[in-house]
Amino acid sequence: MGKIIRVKSVRIHHLKNVKKGEFNTNSDFSKYEADVIGFYGQNGSGKTAVVEAFSLLKNLLNSYTLPMNKEKLIYFKEQHVELQFEFLITNELGEYFVKYHAILQEGMDKLSVLGENLYYKENASGKRYKEIISKHERSISFRNKKMESFSEMNRVNMMVADRMAEENATSFVFRKELKDVYEAFLSEEEQEIIINLRQDFNQDFHVIDTVQYGLLVANLIMPFSIHLEKLRGNIPYELRDTMLLSEEMFETIQKVIEQTNVVLRTIIPGLYVKVRKVNMEKMSNGKDGIRFEFLSVKGEIELPLRCESQGVLKIISILSTLIAVYNNPNACVVIDELDAGIFEYLLGEMLEVISENGKGQLFFTSHNLRILEVLPIQNLWFTTLNEEQRYLQLKGVKKLSNARDIYLRAVQLGGQDEPIYNETNMYDIKKAFRKAGRIND
Numbered sequence: 001m002g003k004i005i006r007v008k009s010v011r012i013h014h015l016k017n018v019k020k021g022e023f024n025t026n027s028d029f030s031k032y033e034a035d036v037i038g039f040y041g042q043n044g045s046g047k048t049a050v051v052e053a054f055s056l057l058k059n060l061l062n063s064y065t066l067p068m069n070k071e072k073l074i075y076f077k078e079q080h081v082e083l084q085f086e087f088l089i090t091n092e093l094g095e096y097f098v099k100y101h102a103i104l105q106e107g108m109d110k111l112s113v114l115g116e117n118l119y120y121k122e123n124a125s126g127k128r129y130k131e132i133i134s135k136h137e138r139s140i141s142f143r144n145k146k147m148e149s150f151s152e153m154n155r156v157n158m159m160v161a162d163r164m165a166e167e168n169a170t171s172f173v174f175r176k177e178l179k180d181v182y183e184a185f186l187s188e189e190e191q192e193i194i195i196n197l198r199q200d201f202n203q204d205f206h207v208i209d210t211v212q213y214g215l216l217v218a219n220l221i222m223p224f225s226i227h228l229e230k231l232r233g234n235i236p237y238e239l240r241d242t243m244l245l246s247e248e249m250f251e252t253i254q255k256v257i258e259q260t261n262v263v264l265r266t267i268i269p270g271l272y273v274k275v276r277k278v279n280m281e282k283m284s285n286g287k288d289g290i291r292f293e294f295l296s297v298k299g300e301i302e303l304p305l306r307c308e309s310q311g312v313l314k315i316i317s318i319l320s321t322l323i324a325v326y327n328n329p330n331a332c333v334v335i336d337e338l339d340a341g342i343f344e345y346l347l348g349e350m351l352e353v354i355s356e357n358g359k360g361q362l363f364f365t366s367h368n369l370r371i372l373e374v375l376p377i378q379n380l381w382f383t384t385l386n387e388e389q390r391y392l393q394l395k396g397v398k399k400l401s402n403a404r405d406i407y408l409r410a411v412q413l414g415g416q417d418e419p420i421y422n423e424t425n426m427y428d429i430k431k432a433f434r435k436a437g438r439i440n441d
Helices: 047-062 152-168 176-185 188-203 210-217 247-267 310-327 344-357 369-373 403-413 426-437
Strands: 004-015 018-024 035-040 080-091 094-106 111-122 130-136 139-142 205-208 221-228 231-238 243-246 271-282 288-298 301-304 332-335 361-365 380-383
Touching: 004 047, 004 188, 004 361, 018 047, 035 047, 035 344, 035 369, 047 080, 047 094, 047 188, 047 205, 047 332, 047 361, 080 111, 080 188, 094 188, 111 188, 130 188, 152 176, 176 188, 188 205, 205 221, 205 310, 221 247, 221 310, 231 243, 243 247, 247 271, 247 288, 247 310, 247 344, 310 332, 310 344, 310 361, 344 369, 369 403
Parallel strands: 035 361, 035 380, 205 332, 332 361
Antiparallel strands: 004 018, 004 080, 080 094, 094 111, 111 130, 130 139, 221 231, 243 288, 271 288, 288 301
16 A cells, blocks of 8 residues: 555644644544545634644645744733644555644744654554654754764754754754754654655645635635646736746646646536637746636636636635545645635535545535535534633534534534534624614714
């Protein structure tokens, strides 16, 4: 079997409005089927914090600079954000449970990494977690061996990696400067686990947040998410103008559009996207480039893609990643407000198809309750009013129960382990509207 890396569980402490929260997926070593995990709840109750947690993980795996302090990601009056991700990893050497724990704090102007831990254990009875690498402030250890006991050359490599991580506000564990140290002190399976996370999982890992959707709503940029066999990433397509790309990237765009059109024609009958080549043009680096534009085609009518609705543009922008979730067991896609702009019945149909027949993992937040009718209850998590336990799954749901009805009943009447809705009163709302209207009189 090839390499398979899946998210098993996530713990969040002190991130945005989540003091403590934990959720898990349905993945295990026995099968690799789709995990379509949805998050629901009242506005401001912790759904987007899930997306932020995954976004921070993406930064850490890539050794990208962490967000600015002004984004206020740390819970009010707390000092640190703590995140723990548990993975299931299957590779040529065996099956492993892997935990990655990170502590983030405010630095000079952006978040910085205060501590990191990476542990693993074999998928066998009686096995315990073993340390691969641990770092807290200046204290570093590999396999419980302190940095002071290493050779001078390896200590220098560690100090260089530590300084680079500190200056650039990045992860220490996943910095490439540690490659020689890993080869000298870690076992083959431990080195492979790090590669599995930093490279294999990371290349199939997409986080699509509301900032990207906001650019689309403003009719400025369509963040075009790409997931092909040899290329992953995001191309910001300028909706108001043509775009210039290298010949290689232009060929990639054509392949993505060809892939996207196969599904697009089935979910929006009669519509497909065409790539119109405008001309050859020199790029700023002196190489040849191709200027092009996207057209939407319906029958004999061809219009610039920007003329389509926001919902259609959003579907097109994320469709390549959803195709990946359907076909690739390693694909992990996280989308904030997946339902924004998309017709609810169509969204339910797409998610039901992916859930029943797909292979990868999809995490999303949503307000659209139609989805509760098509996904299994074990795939749904709901935010609570308890800041010490932000996420729970509904109880009292039988196999044939309608999760949507049970959720609405819980909103109105309670009955779950934690309250899930801060009650509002229609009379108070009416009174507030009237009072607000008199302010300018």
